[in-house]
Amino acid sequence: MGADSAGNGTGSGDGGHPIDGTALLKAAALASVPADRLPTLLARVQTDLGSQLDDYRRRYERIEAAPDRETFLVEPDHWDGIGARLGLSSRERDAVARTHETAVERWGSTTDRRAEFEAALEIRSAVVIGTGNAEEE
Numbered sequence: 001m002g003a004d005s006a007g008n009g010t011g012s013g014d015g016g017h018p019i020d021g022t023a024l025l026k027a028a029a030l031a032s033v034p035a036d037r038l039p040t041l042l043a044r045v046q047t048d049l050g051s052q053l054d055d056y057r058r059r060y061e062r063i064e065a066a067p068d069r070e071t072f073l074v075e076p077d078h079w080d081g082i083g084a085r086l087g088l089s090s091r092e093r094d095a096v097a098r099t100h101e102t103a104v105e106r107w108g109s110t111t112d113r114r115a116e117f118e119a120a121l122e123i124r125s126a127v128v129i130g131t132g133n134a135e136e137e
Contacts, residue, residue, distance in 0.1 A: 016043035018069035018130035019099055023106045027099035032091040038099065041088070045096050048086055049129045056129060063117070064107060069131055071104055073124040100126045 019027075019042055028035035049056070056062075056072050064071035083093030104126040108117035117126075 016130075017046040018128050019103045020106065023103040024099060026106070027095070027102040030098060031095035033095045037092075038095060041092055041096050042099060044086060045082065046130050048082070049127065050132065053129050053131065056127065060127070063104075063120070063126075067131070070129050071107070072127045072129070073120055074127050076123070076125050078125050078127065097125060100128050103128050 017039065024038065024042070025035075028038050031038055033041070053070065056070070060072040060074050062070055062072050079093050079097040082088075083090070083096075088096070101121055104117050104121065105114060108114035120126075
C-alpha cells in the first residue's frame, strides 16, 4: 500500500521519523517554525508515538500499512493532546500535524487515493508512525 512512497524518511533511519523528504519540504515551506527545526520535532514526536503503536492499532482506523510506517486517522483535536504531552508550542504542534497530513496526501497521490485521503482529512487528522522496519524490499 504505497510502500514505494516512503521516500527517504523512515522510522529508524533518515532523521528518525517516517516522513519522506518531499512531504517534509512541502510542509516546511508552510510551517510557522524554522525548516531546520522540523526534522528534530518530527523525530521527537516519532519517539513518543512509536511507543504507542499498539494502542493506535487498537483505537484508530489504519489507512496505510507499509514496511516502515503505519498511518492512522484520528480525531481532529488529537494533536492538541500530543502537543501538550510533549510540551510543544502551538506553532510546533501545528507544523508537525501539517507535516503528517502532507505526507498522507502525498502518499495518497502515489496510490491513486489522494481524493479519498483529502476527504478524510477534512473531518479528521492523520498520524504517521514509523515502525522501525525500514528493510530493503
